[in-house]
Amino acid sequence: MGGSGGYKTKQRDTILRYMTDHKDSHVTVNGISDYLAGQGARVGTATIYRHLDKLVEQGLVRKYTVDASTGACFQYVEPERGCHEHFHLKCEKCGRLIHLECSHVRELADHVYSEHGFRIDPLRTVFYGICRECSENGLPSDNDTREENTENE
Amino acid sequence: MGGSGGYKTKQRDTILRYMTDHKDSHVTVNGISDYLAGQGARVGTATIYRHLDKLVEQGLVRKYTVDASTGACFQYVEPERGCHEHFHLKCEKCGRLIHLECSHVRELADHVYSEHGFRIDPLRTVFYGICRECSENGLPSDNDTREENTENE
DNA sequence: CTAGTTGCAAAGAGTTTGCATGGCG
DNA sequence: CGCCATGCAAACTCTTTGCAACTAG
Numbered sequence: 001m002g003g004s005g006g007y008k009t010k011q012r013d014t015i016l017r018y019m020t021d022h023k024d025s026h027v028t029v030n031g032i033s034d035y036l037a038g039q040g041a042r043v044g045t046a047t048i049y050r051h052l053d054k055l056v057e058q059g060l061v062r063k064y065t066v067d068a069s070t071g072a073c074f075q076y077v078e079p080e081r082g083c084h085e086h087f088h089l090k091c092e093k094c095g096r097l098i099h100l101e102c103s104h105v106r107e108l109a110d111h112v113y114s115e116h117g118f119r120i121d122p123l124r125t126v127f128y129g130i131c132r133e134c135s136e137n138g139l140p141s142d143n144d145t146r147e148e149n150t151e152n153e
Numbered sequence: 154m155g156g157s158g159g160y161k162t163k164q165r166d167t168i169l170r171y172m173t174d175h176k177d178s179h180v181t182v183n184g185i186s187d188y189l190a191g192q193g194a195r196v197g198t199a200t201i202y203r204h205l206d207k208l209v210e211q212g213l214v215r216k217y218t219v220d221a222s223t224g225a226c227f228q229y230v231e232p233e234r235g236c237h238e239h240f241h242l243k244c245e246k247c248g249r250l251i252h253l254e255c256s257h258v259r260e261l262a263d264h265v266y267s268e269h270g271f272r273i274d275p276l277r278t279v280f281y282g283i284c285r286e287c288s289e290n291g292l293p294s295d296n297d298t299r300e301e302n303t304e305n306e
Numbered sequence: 307c308t309a310g311t312t313g314c315a316a317a318g319a320g321t322t323t324g325c326a327t328g329g330c331g
Numbered sequence: 332c333g334c335c336a337t338g339c340a341a342a343c344t345c346t347t348t349g350c351a352a353c354t355a356g
Contacts (some may be wrong), residue, residue, distance in 0.1 A: 048341080108258065116242070116287075128273070198313090198314095224344080312352085313351100316349085318347070319346080323342070326333100327339105328337070
């Protein structure tokens, strides 16, 4: 493929380093932008999007969308480690996104694949529900969670 | 408080009927809007969003986001079929929605609740991945699935 | 009559694109 | 020097909100 892939620029470096530094969390374009701005290493939003796109194509970064109005999340994927086997929990009340790294989940994924022939994509799949904090602080009576008009953001 | 749930209006009826008529496919707000406009039963976009939101809260409709720039997808959930009891798998390639009735999943939900304090909402949770048919017919070489997300739409 | 509902348009949020400038090679 | 990369702002798309008119109960 033709050479390209690109020049080695300061911005590309900055973004990639940010991604590798945050490989354990999902980051948003806004988050990157703000952080870099705070570091005095301001990078234009368009540039961030363009690099992230390239990285996704190269398989170095995964992109997933939790909610249409929230914006996409990105995460660095370590080439050596292959696929990350962790899932995400999203609280419908506080909107928090929680990491779930748990052998049970991996087992489930294996089971669904071998028994049902369906290969679950862990990075795309998000479990919706109510997190511990919200179910403790939220309602005294927990008779029906769905009624709680969520302020989805 | 509230009440509601509401008045019985022509628009609500129109939208709900559209949803039940398309229970086997995922629809977008735009799709609904266009279709209704073509039928002479034009309904404002805001109204569609508002009703869909309510229907989601009531558990009659499921919402999921495939891609930020594509818009959210909605699908009617048949109350009689007890879809509240099980989970769904959504194939990212063919778009099919598969019902997963499996004790393993419930076990996982239980585990996540007892160990991680997170209560998963089966109604809203959708597992994304690739279904059996697509992974068999889809790619000639299956050395790397990750690359195959071209026509994601 | 009262309160929820509708629709339009404006406001927001996230993402993409055009274009002139700047930097890598 | 050629060509890709960068930034800014404008353009777009999807979604939400404000508000006045409307309608179900």
